[in-house]
Amino acid sequence: MKNHQFAIKPTSIKDEINELKMIHFLEPNDLNQQPRKLMLKLISRAFLEHQNAASNIKENIASLLATEDTNALEYLSKSNRPLNKIIFYNIALQLLRFKLTFDFKINQSQTFMKKSRLPIVNTSSDILSNQDVIKAWYLLLNTHTKFGQTYIDTIAAHGYYQQFNDLKKPLIFNGKTQPVFDTNQLIREVVYIEAPLDTDHDGKRDLLKADIVRPKESNQIKVPVLYTASPYNQGVNDQLSDQLTHQVNVKLKHKTPNHYQYQDIESHGNQSKNIPKPRKIKGESKYPTQSFSREMGYTLNNYFLSRGFAIVYAAGIGTKDSEGLRTTGDDLETISAKSIIEWLDNRRIAFTNKTDHIQVKAWWSNQHIAMTGRSYLGTLQTAVATTGVDGLKTCLSEAAISSWYDYYRDNGLVVAPGGFQGEDCDVLADETFSRFQKAGDYQHVKDQWKKQLDSITKHQDRLTGNYNQFWDARNYLKDVSHIKADIVMVHGLNDWNVKPRNVEHLWNALRNVPVQKKLFLHQGPHIYINNFQSLDFTDMMNLWLTNKLLDVDNDANQLIPDVTIQDNVKPQTWHTYQDWSNAKNALSLQIDNQFKLSDHQNGIKPMQFNDYLVPDIFNKYTKHYNKWYKDLMGNNDSPMSNNRLVFKTNPLKHDHYIDGKVHIKINAASSQNVGLLSFMLVDYGEATRLTHTPQLLSRNAIEAGYLWKRDDLKEFKLQKHPTPFKKITEGHINMQNRHNSYQVDELKPHQFYNVELDLQPTFYHLPAGRQLGLIVYASDMAMTIRGNQKIQYSIDPTKTIIHIPLWK
Structure with a gap:
């Protein structure tokens, strides 16, 4: 195992003591304890799930080995010998769930930690003082276990923070939010947001369904919001898209020469200026009247739910229970996705349902919003960010398209996203047009939808493969200068679906834009990386979002490297750089x-x-x-x-x-x-x-919170x-x-x-x-x-x- 942790915030001993007191690991009289006694108390408190059975706590400590012939309970409670680093880390590695003999050998704990890149406390002597134990324990709480999450997150998932069950606000430890919110009493609500669009041409503004999951504590405090715009969220039409998939065994045809310049094919947007007037509000309700039982969850969102973030999922125009028609990537879809943020920022109207016109507000939102998700979900982040919309503070954009031409075309050729030969914008539009799944609703728009789909098929132009107005309308790179949100970009160097050109173009376009930007390049194809053993990606995103959405000054901009790249030769190896794809000489x-x-x-x-x-x-x-x-x-x-x-x-x-x-x-x-x-x-x-x-590596090993969701631990081998x-x-x-x-x-x-x-x-x-x-x-x-x-x-x-x- 190799561990790469960038999200550990350097902290003074004074602040370490204060933070350990805040999370009940230190009491005032602990500062005068002998080092061995202090460590015994700290370990005892880490086994808080056994707080009502002192004998269980002792049994658990006794199950840890301190030396070759002495267990931790005996050594720490009875021995008169000093506490040195070797003993501390002999015990610490077992707390981090590493196995003796299989993973490391007793009395060689520091050697194993150095080899595995696990952090070791810096002390002037190998014999630990009381203050050294405090520093070492604080660092240990922030150190990754064998199963890819910090020790504090591990014990939190086992009930440590239940002693904070009356807390009504975020708890910050080492610059990161802690899982102190009750995920067993989550509030699930549905609202319908009125967008400044009429894409189905029915004379009414399109209403967009949004599913909200928020902690019950958000009834007392305002909370930050993670918003995932996913056109797949309300279901897909695989059979329809399969029928529409294009034949690719066709001959390359001669194209009529032209002398086009960019202005000949430049798009100036599709948005109609004749947007219907807003609906008249007939009343107001504090709470929506509709709920749901299950969301199409994303594991990183689940992680932040237990840390007091609200999660919003919206599929957008032309999807089930929403109105409008699918457009695949143009400015109309961008406005659709942007409208959700405007409601969360209290600048747009939403209703409890689609007929009664009863307004409901996002009064629980602190108006600090991040967007999350991969692929189409990441693409819509880039699209919305280029509008400069207020309220959007950051994007965690994974495997995102920056120009749809670079997804479906290449230098005048029709080129498929890897694994999807014959797919195109019209196929994707039909696949995500989930209004089809409600026959009564579809009946009202089927003729409009056929016209819309025919228009997409025509203008995407599979005959020539040329860049044209259709593709220019789906090129977000033109508007990168409008971005105000800080951007985290994640992309696979072996992603042949959304190919690396998409993230490279965005990275380079952002060079002179005054926002914070971070880049992660991994060796995978079209995947998420928040469940890797070797990299503390989730911790870094915790540090990042705590800074961007809760305004905590935690050095996130400095601690997270500008560019982090996974090595393709050495497993579990990541390198950091100041830049990518900016070679002065080739x-x-x-x-x-x-x-x-x-x-x-x-x-x-x-x-x-x-x-x-x-x-x-x-x-x-x-x-x-x-x-x-x-x-x-x-x-x-x-x-x-x-x-x-x-x-x-x-x-x-x-x-x-x-x-x-x-x-x-x-x-x-x-x-x-x-x-x-x-x-x-x-x-x-x-x-x-x-x-x-x-x-x-281990199924369901990563725990997002107490009695909450789990994720598999994975790694390239x-x-x-x-x-x-x-x-x-x-x-x-x-x-x-x-x-x-x-x-x-x-x-x-x-x-x-x-x-x-x-x-x-x-x-x-x-x-x-x-x-x-x-x-x-x-x-x-x-x-x-x-x-x-x-x-x-x-x-x-x-x-x-x-x-x-x-x-x-």
Whole structure:
């Protein structure tokens, strides 16, 4: 195990004593106790779930070993020997749920802690004084257990804070909110917020359903709010979206050249100026009249419920029990999501139901709001943040789209989000149009919905794949300068659904925006990371939200690194940096110089490959992407050997890191008047690599609060068997869009053209001995359309250069 904790706030001994008194771990006379006696008292109080049975507490302490032949109860209560660090951490590691013999050896506790990166108290002597014990215990409470959460959170989940059951306000310990709120008496309410929209054209403003979960204590105090905008929250229509999914085995077609400039395709928004007047309020109620029994929860939200945060879930326009129509990512959906925040900030109207016009206010909200969630949920955070809406203090944006073109397209090509070939904006709109699930409601809007869906299908333009007004209306990067909320961005470097370009563009666009921004890059695909063993992500978000939503001065901006990146070679290893994808200099490697052709065409110039595959092989690849990937990156006798060019460097003499965007300059020709080029950067070398996804370490090991929700503990491990290669990154381009994604150029058969593109940005650790490979090919079975056309491609290696942001 390796532990990385950034959320421990350095604290003076005076403040440590005061905080320990505040949470009932210290009493006034404890300051004069002998160190051994003091530690015994502290451990006894940690076993508070046994507070009514002193014998149970003694039994539990006696079950801990202090030395090879003395248990903790005997050593601390009877021994006259001094208390030293070794004894303290022998006992402490067992409290942290590490096992003797299996995890560490007795009297080697400090060695294990250093190896595992667990924090050790800094003292002038190995013999602990009374004050040293206080400092060590305070640090121990903030130290991660074997199961990925702090010791104070662990004992809190076992009932420690039940002694605070009369507390009506947040409790802050080491700069973080504590789980002192009663999750067994949560209030669940439903309201209907009136948005300044009429997307279903019924002459009335759209009402949006919002599900609220808040602690009962919020009836006495105002609380901060976590808002998750999830179009999936009210259900999805998988069968409808499956029927609408587009055929991708279609031929690449020649596009009519144009001379477009950006102003020719710029969007100026879709919002109608003729918005119906607000409904007339016919009364007011303090409490909503509708409740619900179960929410579509998110584990990080659950964690903060026990810490006194209210949680709001809203699916938005066109979803079940709301009004309006789905629009997939444009400014109308942004206004829909923004309206929830405006109500929470007491600047918009909500009703108890959709018919009586009885107003209800968010009087329990402290008007400090954060948005949470991943993927579409994270995307709507970016969209709303770019409006500069008041009340939104921060976003925890995970795997978020920053421009929808970068999700469904790539350089003039129709490109799928990984794993969802044939999906597009219209498919996603139909999937999330959960109004369909209530037949009586759907009956009123089905004709409008058909028109809306047809319009999306038309304007998303799968025929050309060009950037146009439709996509420009879904590009949030244009409005990043309006952001006022602090932003936490989380993204997988192996996320081929929402590809890394989305977070890299947002990170770079925020450089000159005066907000706090933090970035986490992990080795996973499209996942959450709040249940990792090796990183205190949840603690950092506690520190962050306590600062942003409760205005606690806890050094969150300074303690949380600007950039935190998981290593792809060493398991459970994270590195911190000041920046990402901002390399001043890139290493330029030229084909036939540093990159050598490794296929069968050595000495042939220009070099050529085909796109066509015999039907049996083609059909197999369209159904088995893993087989295609393996053959694409594999040996010269692969069935793909005539459909690609593979270039490799010599084995590296030193470790190197790729930091950001790899830029390709290639001189290429197509045998027809159409052409697409795909590029894959590959790590070659037999090695045991990290698993593709985090592996289960312990089921239900992470506890969000007392008698409350649990989460599984996970972590990336090394694979059981070595593999010969791994994809680092990739990119695609239509040769007719060689200048940009909206300008179309002519492509004449057999004529060479200079083509440039950036691959998806990355951060990749290449160990010494590995080879860096570049594969040039055409159709991508998992990403692009697949025409299986008889096209031959040629490239001139003397005019092909790869710029790599590489450092040692």
